Amino acid sequence: MVTTAETPNPAVRVDNVSVTYRTTFEKVPTFKSALRRLGRGKREVHEVQALTDVSFQVDHGKSIGVIGSNGAGKSTLMRTIAGILPPSTGRIEVHGRVSTLLALGVGFNRKLSGRENVVLGGLAAGMTRDELDERYEExxxxxGLGEFIDMPMMTYSSGMYSxxxxxxxxHLNPDILLIDEALSTGDAKFKQKAARRMREVAxxxxxxxxxxxxxRSIKKLCSECIWLHKGEVKMQGEPEEVIAAYSKFLEVGEDVFSLEDM
Incomplete structure (x- = not known):
């Protein structure tokens, strides 16, 4: 297992972070209890531990791949780093301007044109009007929307929107860019262009x-990799090494896998 040595001023430091969701659901009543309660179900509170005692740091200029199965806590971790979701316990330090691609187009107004939403998105991210004027054409x-840039976004396909x-x-020139499966959007040509742009950012x-x-994307674009499993950091290190361990885990299953095998 490879860990990153601590540096005095990393881009991101995550210290013992845990995130717990509290959700309510209605328990389906039995026929007898329904009669007693006039058919009403009983609402119960359920806690979901999305992240548990997660710690790592990332230095400036690094590109980090985050892998793991569905429900591992990857998106929760990104939202917590972005400041969208506060940790239940622990602390996160972020040094620099953050731009996110966590849920594509969140904050866009579908009734407005693409041009107007570019302005809204840029201003919301802290850009000045002069910066927006400089970068709008780019x-x-x-x-690559052509004349659609001046049409309401409600007329866009999901690919155009993304x-x-x-x-x-x-194009916000962020210090820290958070991307959650953004490469899955668009056609093959746009995916290649997106990958090139992300390499430039890094x-x-x-x-x-x-x-x-x-x-494949993690290996091509990232210098380090973090593997999350059930809300915990299973491994951090070189992408080839971490991906090999993760692939082995998927093949043999959790019951027979241990960190001693790596």
């Missing part, structure tokens, strides 16, 4: 987190 050209959201996020001393089920 954002629009990258999205392409514009991606273009806005990666190479320009930016820090990037990429959540993906594509091991």
């Amino acid at each position: 954002i629009a050209e990258f999205a 392409r514009l959201a991606f273009s806005v996020a990666v 190479e320009n001393a930016g820090t990037m987190f990429l959540v993906s089920h594509s091991m």
